[in-house]
Amino acid sequence: MDTTGRPNPLFRNLSAKIAAIPMILTALVIFVGGTAWTVIYSFTSSKLLPKKLFEWTDVINIGDWSLSIPTGIVWKSFVGLQQYERLWNTNRWMVSIENLFIYGLCSLVLSFIIGFVLAALLDQKIRFENTFRTIILYPFALSFIVTGLVWQWLLNPDFGIQSVIRGMGFVGFTFDPLYSADIVIYGVLIAGLWQGTGLIMVLMLAGLRGIDQEIWKAARVDGIPAWKTYLFIVIPMMRPVFITTLVIIASGIVRIYDLIVAQTSGGPGISSEVPAKYVYDYMFQGQNLGQGFAASTMMLLAVAIVVIPWAYLEFGSRKRG
Amino acid sequence: MTLSTAIAGADAVASRLKGPQGPKPRKRFSRRNIFIYGTLIVVALYYALPLYVMIVTSLKGMPEIRLGNIFAPPVEITFEPWVKAWSEACTGLNCEGLSRGFWNSVRITVPSVFLSIAIASVNGYALANWKFKGAEAFFTILIFGAFIPYQVMLYPIVIILREIGLYGTLWGLVLVHSIFGMPILTLLFRNYFTSLPEELFKAARVDGARFWGIYFRIMLPMSLPIFVVAMIIQVTGIWNDFLFGVVYTKPDTYPMTVQLNNIVNSVQGVKEYNVNMAATILTGLVPLTIYFVSGKLFVRGIAAGAVKG
Amino acid sequence: MTANSVEIRGLDLAFGAVEVLKDLNLEIPEGEFLVLLGASGCGKSTLLNCIAGLLDITGGQIFIKDQNVTWAEPSQRGIGMVFQSYALYPQMTVKGNLSFGLKNARFAKAEIEERVARAAEILQIQPLLDRKPAALSGGQRQRVAIGRALVRDVDVFLFDEPLSNLDAKLRADLRVEIKRLHQKLRNTMIYVTHDQIEAMTLADRIAIMRSGAIQQLGSPDEIYNRPRTKYVAEFIGSPAMNFIDGVVAERGFAAGDTTIPLDGYGWADGPKQGPAWLGIRPEHVATGELAQGKPFRQEITVELFEPMGADTLVWTTLAGQPFHFNLDGQHKVATGDRMTIGFDSARGSLFGKDTELRL
Structure with a gap:
């Protein structure tokens, strides 16, 4: 065996490289390639399924030598920002954006408040902590479809909460979010919070448990009341947990789809539509792919606005530090 | 600490020393405790209520539902809605109940869980112990990929699956689940393998074990807990999936969630709320069972899997 | 003159722009107990890992028994290594730990049995063969870790701070045991430590390292009485x-x-x-x-x-x-x-x- 020469670095660690092929393919083909493909096609007028990933139709002839270029369909149907113009002029998209905005904002604020308060309560060295946590977290194990259907039933005006309270004598009581266009998104919000706050609570609890117990002792020795300790010492210390939680909630909000499908199907009318549903409907039912691509590119943009600054703060500073 | 705060602190300590102090000799029915436990009990009731309503509704007959209130326990318990939900409920396309969806979900979940964990654990192991140039770059793309809305990648994958002849098949969906499970699982395994003592890995190399030898003989036997956590994440995640199921399968291979939605939101016929609730519970039963059985491991799993969103 | 057991020629190692080892040369004769001594971060463990083949070097050559092993796999270098944490495979019994390397080298079953038995006898761990590492004391773990190198019949033993996690009493006992083992086996041993007492008591020669270079190489007596640099003088004593x-x-x-x-x-x-x-x-x-x-x-x-x-x-x-x-x-x-x-x-x-x- 000749071991004197430096081996080809390409073959060093070969098994590891082979083992990483699925990861490399996923990263490059699906995440980078797929995303780029969708973004590029959002500038086209494609209405129906392209037959192939790329159409190798454009042929450049140089003498007797010819070259197919893989962007034929894009060149042929390139329409610039037309899909986006149309998107932002579509009422249904505007409703979707508005809903996402209301749902997102409320869900973000309420998740944080409810999650943190519950975590703080559970962190008081109470008995039955596990029982309480188990009950509050179980909805998270359920799918959005199940969640949506349960709350569709609970909010059913003829049989659900409204009818029960009317039955108790409050005849004029009205609470039927799923059937009134103005407040339907809040009906979805109730279900979403029920499903998701347990997770936020667990994350916050982990954050609280991660705080040095000496801080509490120091605060007590200094005579600082508990609420002040939380507000001025503990919460600022939990900044990293909050940021991570924020990113998790935000990227989840943008994706909201199943819950709407199950609970309201976008109704009444189009009053509870959301972007993800817009994308799906245009891609797979409306046969208007360009719209679907443009809408999904907008979703990507929304996530990028949240994730890129976070990644910069989280990893950029760490590299420098 | 300045002198004045030091004195103020000392005062506070002195005043505390007079009264009942510290959390230990706390009175059982202090106002603080009543507040904490009271709030938690109300909250727990709120969270538990939907499950309770689901169960009682599914055990009532339709006449009782029309007359009574949804919170009332069933007067006459009937299991007929469950039977109907399982084998007779209609989706608008067929009237085979949830059973077909259940078996489809099983046939999707089992291979997806195995394939995704096999791929991700080997990836994570390679990233943790056999770093090669560029590995971190691909990993970073993978992690950022976890944040890309699925909608962006739905269509390219449709085309890829069609090109390789898997579109509309169970195996196509298995592949999709393995791909989208990869970021979080790879992160999970990479972090876990990194936390294992590096010297064990070095010792095994000195002992002549190679990539696969170390993976199977040294790493796997030490990593059973993390494999359980990964299985919890994957089984619940894949079982609960709706979007991929509806996009990448055809009606006869629809997973349970899609089947459930089609049954409940079917516009045909009279709404049978008891059947709907029975069907809903049936669909939630697998993840709920895993949740209640696995306890702490589930919490660990979602804390790690939270990134998946 | 005895043959060199280990020879290092112009070894360089850099992680990116950071140079960890710079043009390092070292010759270790057969049977010598060499201690690499230095403060943490001086590159002594890194050097040991390079000799073991656990780190790819940037430049230079490494010879073991006159074989150029610069790019050989760790297991093909004729070295055995004892780690700070001992790194015993927790799921295997003592016997499993001892035979793992032999199984990887595809030795016959009878040969494995024989070698394990012989190592167990030398180290007096026969009664422990069926135990898991968790059920062993610190001293017993060290013996198993040494045994793992012993069964493979290696030329060179590498020790990476094997005593630094232990309490003072046990450390003194195990130090003696290592010394006794060296006297019995007469293998070349390279031993990394930051503890000058260990270095002085164990070594035939000590190499004092600083910032990736050897400051002085000499017998404990030379190092103590005639330190070559101010750093060595400060470090020892x-x-x-x-x-x-x-x-x-x-x-x-x-x-x-x-x-x-x-x-x-x-x-x-x-x-x-x-x-x-x-x-x-x-x-x-x-x-x-x-x-x-x-x-x-x-x-x-x-x-x-x-x-x-x-x-x-x-x-x-x-x-x-x-x-x-x-x-x-x-x-x-x-x-x-x-x-x-x-x-x-x-x-x-x-x-x-x-x-x-x-x-």
Whole structure:
């Protein structure tokens, strides 16, 4: 065996490289390639399924030598920002954006408040902590479809909460979010919070448990009341947990789809539509792919606005530090 | 600490020393405790209520539902809605109940869980112990990929699956689940393998074990807990999936969630709320069972899997 | 002359732009116990990992038994390694741990049995063969870890700080055990530590490392008595050596008003003059009657003292600079006491101020 020469670095660690092929393919083909493909096609007028990933139709002839270029369909149907113009002029998209905005904002604020308060309560060295946590977290194990259907039933005006309270004598009581266009998104919000706050609570609890117990002792020795300790010492210390939680909630909000499908199907009318549903409907039912691509590119943009600054703060500073 | 705060602190300590102090000799029915436990009990009731309503509704007959209130326990318990939900409920396309969806979900979940964990654990192991140039770059793309809305990648994958002849098949969906499970699982395994003592890995190399030898003989036997956590994440995640199921399968291979939605939101016929609730519970039963059985491991799993969103 | 067991030629190692080891050369004869000694971050463990083949080097060559093993797999180098944490495979029994390497090398079953039995006998761990590592004591774990190298019949044993996680008592016991093992097996052993006592007691030769380079390579005696650099002088010996800041002149070593005679000093390269440090070990300072015979004597005032049992460390000022020395622990002192101390510069070390090298 000749071991004197430096081996080809390409073959060093070969098994590891082979083992990483699925990861490399996923990263490059699906995440980078797929995303780029969708973004590029959002500038086209494609209405129906392209037959192939790329159409190798454009042929450049140089003498007797010819070259197919893989962007034929894009060149042929390139329409610039037309899909986006149309998107932002579509009422249904505007409703979707508005809903996402209301749902997102409320869900973000309420998740944080409810999650943190519950975590703080559970962190008081109470008995039955596990029982309480188990009950509050179980909805998270359920799918959005199940969640949506349960709350569709609970909010059913003829049989659900409204009818029960009317039955108790409050005849004029009205609470039927799923059937009134103005407040339907809040009906979805109730279900979403029920499903998701347990997770936020667990994350916050982990954050609280991660705080040095000496801080509490120091605060007590200094005579600082508990609420002040939380507000001025503990919460600022939990900044990293909050940021991570924020990113998790935000990227989840943008994706909201199943819950709407199950609970309201976008109704009444189009009053509870959301972007993800817009994308799906245009891609797979409306046969208007360009719209679907443009809408999904907008979703990507929304996530990028949240994730890129976070990644910069989280990893950029760490590299420098 | 300045002198004045030091004195103020000392005062506070002195005043505390007079009264009942510290959390230990706390009175059982202090106002603080009543507040904490009271709030938690109300909250727990709120969270538990939907499950309770689901169960009682599914055990009532339709006449009782029309007359009574949804919170009332069933007067006459009937299991007929469950039977109907399982084998007779209609989706608008067929009237085979949830059973077909259940078996489809099983046939999707089992291979997806195995394939995704096999791929991700080997990836994570390679990233943790056999770093090669560029590995971190691909990993970073993978992690950022976890944040890309699925909608962006739905269509390219449709085309890829069609090109390789898997579109509309169970195996196509298995592949999709393995791909989208990869970021979080790879992160999970990479972090876990990194936390294992590096010297064990070095010792095994000195002992002549190679990539696969170390993976199977040294790493796997030490990593059973993390494999359980990964299985919890994957089984619940894949079982609960709706979007991929509806996009990448055809009606006869629809997973349970899609089947459930089609049954409940079917516009045909009279709404049978008891059947709907029975069907809903049936669909939630697998993840709920895993949740209640696995306890702490589930919490660990979602804390790690939270990134998946 | 014995053959070299391990030879390192011009070894370089860099992680990106960070150079960890720089043009390092080392020759280790067959059967030697070599200790790599240095503060953490000096590159000693890195060097050991390079020899083991666990790190890919950037440049240079490594030979083991005259074979170029620069790019060979760790298992093909004829080395065995004992780690700080011992790194026993927790899920395998002692027997499994011992036979893992042999199984990977596809030895026959009977051969494996025989080798494991022989190693177990040498290390006296026969009763432990069916136990899991978790059920072993610290000393037993070390023996199994050594056994893992022993069964493979390796030429070179590499030890990576094997004693630094243990308490003082156990450390002393296991140190003796390693020494005994070396005397029995006579294998080449390379031992990394940051503990100078371990180094002094175990080593045939010590290599003191700093910033990825070897500062001095020599027997414990040489290292202690004739440190080649100021760093080595500082590093070896406890309490640490005194360094008097001054100038080497014709009459002797001048520090402030004080002149210390340098008669009999073993110059490294002939007498020199210029700014220098004079290093005096605290244990080489005599007091009372013993001081009378020394070439240099001075009366000092006790400023501070630290009783340590056998000795008392006394702090004072000499030539306007802080100075400390050992006093017999039975000798009672008090702050403010005056006493005469004396030492012989021939036993000290001079270091040039510019190079920090021994003069």
